[in-house]
Amino acid sequence: MTIAPRELLRAMFDAAVDAASPSLRIPAHLPPPPKGRTIVVGAGKASASMAKALEENWAGPLSGLIVTRDHHSVPCNRIEIVEAAHPVPDARGLKAAERIRAMVQGLGPDDLVLALISGGGSALLTLPAPGLTLEDKQAVNAALLRSGASIGEMNVVRKHLSAIKGGRLAAAAYPAQVITLVISDVPGDDPGLIASGPTIADPSTFADAAAVLQKYDITEPKSVIDHLRRAQEETPKVDDARLATARTTTIATPQLSLEAAAEVARKAGFTPLILGNALEGEARDVGRVMAGITRQTVEWAQPVRPPAVLLSGGETTVTIKGNGRGGRNVEFLLSLALELNGLPNVFALAADTDGVDGAEEIAGAIATPDTLARAAALGIDARASLANNDGHGFFEALNDQVITGPTRTNVNDFRAILITAVNQGTAKRPQ
Incomplete structure (x- = not known):
């Protein structure tokens, strides 16, 4: 049975939350x-x-x-x-x-x-x-x-x-x-x-x-x-x-929840790779790093061959410099989307397992290959949103927020980058 990328991302997140019930x-x-x-x-x-x-x-x-x-x-x-x-x-x-x-x-x-x-x-x-x-x-x-x-x-x-x-x-x-x-x-x-x-x-x-x-x-x-x-x-x-x-x-623990999400991915025909359960750092910097790993996977089928999902947990930080609504998961996701710049076959979810990202009653959001294009069509400058620490405002406008209400558990942030296929022709393997 084929499952849509958005549905699979949400199913993995729900499994991660349920595992910590x-x-x-x-x-x-x-x-x-x-x-x-x-x-x-x-x-x-x-x-x-x-x-x-x-x-x-x-x-x-x-x-x-x-x-x-x-x-x-x-x-x-x-x-x-x-x-x-x-x-x-x-x-x-x-x-x-x-x-x-x-x-x-x-x-x-x-x-x-x-x-x-x-x-x-x-x-x-x-x-x-x-x-x-x-x-x-x-x-x-x-x-x-x-x-x-x-x-x-x-x-x-x-x-x-x-x-x-x-x-x-x-x-x-x-x-x-x-x-x-x-x-x-x-x-x-x-x-x-x-x-x-x-x-x-x-x-x-x-x-x-x-x-x-x-x-x-x-x-x-x-x-x-x-x-x-x-x-x-x-x-x-x-x-x-x-x-x-x-x-x-x-x-x-976060690891137990990531393993539960990995099992959902396997059953859907995706190879999971847990990159770490304790990743820290500025959310936008972690987004750039994850974008690099994602590109390697999409273009070279390494470190894992698609269809695959890259899973990670931990707790990033956001140093507020703008006057936006903050949120470390949405800041990570917006940074990731900007770095990937519409790369085909890549979908991602980042959310807090307690249902609250920053001070917002929003767990996180989902990014798709057309995230930046849809934002531009609405007149939204993604880079300006990131500079203003306004990930929540950005994904709210796209109707791509993940809203759970209070989950009444908390094993930190959950991040899943779903890669549905290798992008043939984007790079040549070295001889």
């Missing part, structure tokens, strides 16, 4: 109920659906509190779900973080804290360190988002401005056992970077955090700079006795 991933990783109480806490875009899956598969009593992004909640019977702002934190997230920390304090060694953590938790679980305010954290978070800093760099700063991140939540729960179930949205799947690792020992330091702000010339608020300079009460390290009974399991 908490209802699928949670049950196999639940511990036995403890002798004492079970307290469930967590934060992230997938945390509410993780809580629901836990409830449906947990035999004993439990209670707790989860904070998730606006419009990402799901109804639970025993675990309270609250919503807060993302990506810039708000007072609702602060109040939830205060309550979560209070819930895990005063527990005993027979009690269990189940922490459900996923991407987006850094902004949602916001509790300023002593001497700092929510406004301080909002200002730094907004500056980092504009700067082009990597997720790893941002989280080093967040950990050192927080009273709950960087292992501090697990330390507060001691001597209870802490088991953390994580859905990874970071390159390399380092659990210490997911939601800024509230239950994970932190190897970074105040000096590392200060260096990140210096690198991106972030000098305000003064209270933040002074806090980092004082370097009081470092985050818990790997040898901290309060973390001795804490353990972590990563239950869903």
